[in-house]
Amino acid sequence: MLTRKSLPYWITALIVALAAFWLLWIGREPICKCGYVKLWHGETMSSENSQHLADWYTPSHVIHGLLFYAGLWLVARRLSLGGRLAIATLIEAAWEIVENSDAVIERYRAVTISLDYYGDSVLNSVADILAMMLGFFLASRLPVWASVALVIGFEALTMYLIRDGLALNVLMLISPLDAVRDWQAALPR
Template sequence: MPARPWPWVAAFAAIVAATAAILLAMGRVPICTCGTVKLWHGVVMSRENSQHITDWYTPSHIIHGFLFYGAAHGLMRRAGLMPRLVASTIVEAAWEIAENTEAVIQRYRDATISLDYFGDSVINSVSDIGAMALGFLLASRLPVRATIAIALVFEIGVALVIRDNLALNVLMLVWPLDSVKAWQAGG
């Protein structure tokens, strides 16, 4: 008999709520200071980037879910799907909190083309956690090849449209390259 999912759903919701509360306590704005909430905001070089529900970085968070599913599958073999999702949610929530510290925000400004980046709104961070959960659940149901294909389509597609993606984002935070920064800036 499968374990009841409701305690795990409650744990997921509690992690998301705690993350939102921490971000608010850190001074993050609940929604875009523009006063609106959009389902999609597609202008990367704007003060509204990372302020709405979804944007060009949402696919990166879905890929986080793919990667976390693979890692949890390997590291938590005896645990069920929901405990793995909760563990993955803790990791994603920790990233959302770390990403919105002044040190990481400044790193984005210094090392990437995100000169106007000033952190995520709380609604965007909560949506990013939801996107990770969606990716995690998709990876749990899709064949590995399909999951990899979707990740590649996301990475290549987003790179072609905005000259950024998860791989480039990580590269530029960890080991910034002037040639990549120039290409991202359109040079």
């Protein structure tokens, strides 16, 4: 039932659905071209990366949620939790749409070691939005120190295991460094 309290959550669900529809409309693959769906795909240098439900980039989307919660708590704390979640979901959905544009895909391929990156499947994009929502809800329930520990822990884990993460991803998109690209490329396969 639609109530004033539930409205932001319905809006949030609509944002996710519209993002998925848009991604399908612009030609993104609904699921992996391999024809099946996996809960986890852990190989980053693979045509199946960013095609399944979760992968090594899922923690960065959880971090988005933690950061969006913090930012919206600072600038819009008078809004309800649901209202702030709707805004965070709109930002994340917009990022998924921009990230899967031809221009950004080509940027990833040009300045990072992700030469085989052809964009996310719609399923992966929706799962990334849901991962952000998980991070948002975690931040709403955890003490600040625990949220900070999650951000640091996820970044350290992915930097150690795959030589990538949210901070390096942003750095390489905005101001690529040859030293970082060389370090990432030296990851033993």
